[in-house]
Amino acid sequence: MSSISATYQEDKEIQKKRWMILIVLNIFTFMSTLDGSIVNIALPELSKQLKLPMAQIEWVTTGYLMAICAAILFFGKLGDIVGKIRIFKIGTIVFVIGSMLCGFSLSLPALLASRVIQAIGASMTMANSQGIVTDIFPANERGKALGFIGTFVSLGSIAGPSLGGIMVSTLGWEYIFWVNIPIGVIAILLGWKVLPKDLTRTKSTIDVPGSLLFAIFIISLFAGLLLGQQLGYGDSLIVTSLIVAIVSFIAFLWTELRRKEPLLQLSLFKNPLFSLSILCGFLVFTANFCFNIIAPFYAQNMLNLSPFEAGFLLMLLPICMVVVAPISGALSDKIGSEFLTFAGLVVMVIAQFGLAELHEGSTVVLVGVWIAMLGIGSGLFQSPNNSLVMSKVPRTQLGSAGSVNSLVRNVGMVVGITTATTILFHVMSSEAGYRVTGLVPGRPELFISGMHVVFMTSASICFVAALLTGWRMISARSARVQTSERP
Numbered sequence: 001m002s003s004i005s006a007t008y009q010e011d012k013e014i015q016k017k018r019w020m021i022l023i024v025l026n027i028f029t030f031m032s033t034l035d036g037s038i039v040n041i042a043l044p045e046l047s048k049q050l051k052l053p054m055a056q057i058e059w060v061t062t063g064y065l066m067a068i069c070a071a072i073l074f075f076g077k078l079g080d081i082v083g084k085i086r087i088f089k090i091g092t093i094v095f096v097i098g099s100m101l102c103g104f105s106l107s108l109p110a111l112l113a114s115r116v117i118q119a120i121g122a123s124m125t126m127a128n129s130q131g132i133v134t135d136i137f138p139a140n141e142r143g144k145a146l147g148f149i150g151t152f153v154s155l156g157s158i159a160g161p162s163l164g165g166i167m168v169s170t171l172g173w174e175y176i177f178w179v180n181i182p183i184g185v186i187a188i189l190l191g192w193k194v195l196p197k198d199l200t201r202t203k204s205t206i207d208v209p210g211s212l213l214f215a216i217f218i219i220s221l222f223a224g225l226l227l228g229q230q231l232g233y234g235d236s237l238i239v240t241s242l243i244v245a246i247v248s249f250i251a252f253l254w255t256e257l258r259r260k261e262p263l264l265q266l267s268l269f270k271n272p273l274f275s276l277s278i279l280c281g282f283l284v285f286t287a288n289f290c291f292n293i294i295a296p297f298y299a300q301n302m303l304n305l306s307p308f309e310a311g312f313l314l315m316l317l318p319i320c321m322v323v324v325a326p327i328s329g330a331l332s333d334k335i336g337s338e339f340l341t342f343a344g345l346v347v348m349v350i351a352q353f354g355l356a357e358l359h360e361g362s363t364v365v366l367v368g369v370w371i372a373m374l375g376i377g378s379g380l381f382q383s384p385n386n387s388l389v390m391s392k393v394p395r396t397q398l399g400s401a402g403s404v405n406s407l408v409r410n411v412g413m414v415v416g417i418t419t420a421t422t423i424l425f426h427v428m429s430s431e432a433g434y435r436v437t438g439l440v441p442g443r444p445e446l447f448i449s450g451m452h453v454v455f456m457t458s459a460s461i462c463f464v465a466a467l468l469t470g471w472r473m474i475s476a477r478s479a480r481v482q483t484s485e486r487p
Contacts, residue, residue, distance in 0.1 A: 018136050020194045022145055025129045026152040027187040028092055031180050032122035033156030035064065035099070038164040042173045044300055045307070047438070049173075058293070058421060059226065063112045065414045066222050067119030068126065070215040072407045074206075076127035077263050081204050084128035084135070085195050091124025092191060096184035102177035118177075126406040130386070140333065148326060149386065165296070165311020210263035213252040218411075221245035225418045232435075268404065276472050277388040278405065280341065282412045283465040284381060287352065289416025290458035291374065294424065294451055302360050302444055303367070316368050317375035324379030329387065337384030338473035344380025345466035347373055352459030356452050360444050416458075423457060424450035 014021075039046075039061050047057045079087040098118025105111035130149055137145040167175045224241030231238055256262040269275045299310035328340050351373035358367060389405050427450035428436040432443065440446050 014136060014196050017194050017196075018145075020190075021136060021196075022133065022148060024187055024191040024194060025088075025125075025132060026148060027183065028088075028095065028125045029129050029149055030152040030156040031184065031187075032095060032125055033152070034163070035118060035122065035156075035177070035180070038176045039064075042164055042168045042176055042307075044297065045168055045173055057108075058417065060108075060111060060115065061293075062222065062226055062414055062417055064115040064119045064122075065410050065417075066218060067116045068123045068410045069222075069407055069414065070218040071120055071123040072127045072410065073214055073263050073404070074211045075124045076131075076404070076406075077204075078206065079128040079131065081206070083197075084131045085197070087124050088128045088132065089188075089191060089195065091121045091128075092184065092188050093121070094118075094124065095121025096181055096188065097121070099177045099180035099184065103174040123406075126410075130405060145329075148329065148383075163311065163315075165307040165309075165314065169306060169308035169311070204261045207256075207259055207261060207263035210252060210255050210259065213248050213255060214263065217245055217248040217252055220248065222414050222418065225422070228422075264404070273472070274389060276468060277385050278408050280345075280465045280469055281382075281385055281389070281405065282408045282415075283461050283468075284345070284348070284378070284385075285409050285412030286416040286419065287348065287458040287461040287465075288374075288378060289413045290420040290454055290461075291352075291355065292413075293417045293420045294454055295371075297439065297447070298358070298451060299367075301439055302447060303362070303364065305364075313364060313368060314371065316372045317378070320372050320375030321379040321382075324376050325383045328380050329383030332384035332387050337388045338469070340384040341381050341388070342466065342469045342473050344377045344382075344384075345462055345469055347377030347380060349377075349459055349462045349466055351377055352455055352462055356455035356459060358451070358455075359448055419457065420454045423454050426450075427453050 043057050043060070046060065075087055075091070095118055098114055098116075098121055101114035102111060102118060105114050133145045133149055164176045167173075167179065220241045224238050224245060227241070228235070228238045233239075253266075256264050256266055269278075295314055296310060299305045299313055300307060303310075305313065328344070332340055351370050354370035354373065358370070386405065424447070425436055428440070428446040431446050431449055432440060436446065
């Protein structure tokens with residue numbers, strides 16, 4: 001079923017260029033994840049310009065993430081079949097074209113269509129970058145290399161609001177997309193020079209039924225959840241959409257269990273360490289995107305900061321991650337990943353509870369402290385967790401495993417946005433006495449009340465992840481003790 005003609009680790013020329021290859025991968029990793037969040041800071045401005053409520057304008061963010069989720073497993077499987085590097089290269093070009101079209105879009109439908117094109121390119125790069133790294137780097141450097149990938153994934157997803165705030169204030173919202181063009185072109189040219197030809201492929205076929213069923217599941221699920229905020233979850237259209245999601249997901253699992261060459265290797269989840277690491281990663285990205293969607297509105301509308309000032313405040317999170325995540329990734333190669341992931345989650349729980357105590361009169365310094373702590377905790381967690389995920393996968397399934405990891409991350413982002421906005425609007429509506437789908441002028445206490453509940457929820461999500469990670473750490477230590485005591 002599979003054949004491997006050679007491995008990258010045996011090629012001396014490739015080994016000499018492996019860190020340059022990592023730079024190319026990280027540039028697109030950063031840009032593709034950045035574009036999942038950079039729009040957030042521009043949402044208030046886009047909402048004013050297009051005269052749309054918050055519940056509708058958030059589709060600019062969620063539409064991009066939905067398209068990535070729907071396509072990413074397909075491109076991960078395709079990368080295993082025709083070559084991970086080939087799919088990555090094509091994805092870089094599609095992503096840059098989509099970015100250019102986004103900046104020229106003059107209406108919401110045009111912008112959403114351009115975001116889908118951009119998302120297709122992003123999913124092609126996301127699905128295969130971790131597999132390429134695991135293929136190229138030797139085991140003793142893999143944690144560090146994946147740590148850098150994890151750093152740029154998290155950095156891109158969290159840095160969006162801060163960088164976007166600066167661009168929106170100084171250049172205009174179009175430039176949050178156009179900035180990708182010169183950087184992307186440089187990365188494409190560099191990539192075509194340093195990226196090697198694919199050596200590792202799997203003889204397989206595309207799972208068309210599985211791909212279609214999974215895309216239907218993702219689109220119907222998140223469309224139902226997001227539209228439910230506007231129409232109400234009792235609406236017949238919303239109920240139908242959610243029923244379609246459930247049926248298509250069951251059909252997807254049934255199909256995958258019976259196909260010889262499935263889109264998703266469900267056998268991957270038989271490894272409890274892989275499954276637990278994937279679950280914890282999902283929970284962390286869900287919690288972080290609760291922060292990501294709420295923080296720009298809090299900074300600009302409650303603290304009365306300009307987009308430029310809000311961007312600098314939110315920049316504290318990615319700065320802390322840039323410092324901490326590479327160190328955490330390198331340490332995971334030496335001392336293991338369990339303790340580092342646990343410590344990171346504990347710090348995140350404390351930070352999220354701190355954010356839940358903020359109010360309209362909170363000082364910028366206090367807000368900055370909690371944001372910085374959230375960045376430190378995320379940096380401690382992400383790199384070791386990615387290393388745990390990818391270290392438990394056969395080489396011929398690296399593309400699939402990388403796409404699963406990226407899928408879970410992006411699903412976490414959408415779930416985080418959906419959870420945060422649903423809770424926010426529900427609390428605001430309850431206190432206002434009527435249905436609310438956006439900020440209410442002259443009633444900041446409504447937003448603050450909703451924000452408190454959102455951050456308490458995200459803190460609880462991180463706490464669950466910390467409990468799971470603590471259990472994993474204790475179990476791993478017990479297993480090592482038992483192994484060492486055997487004669």
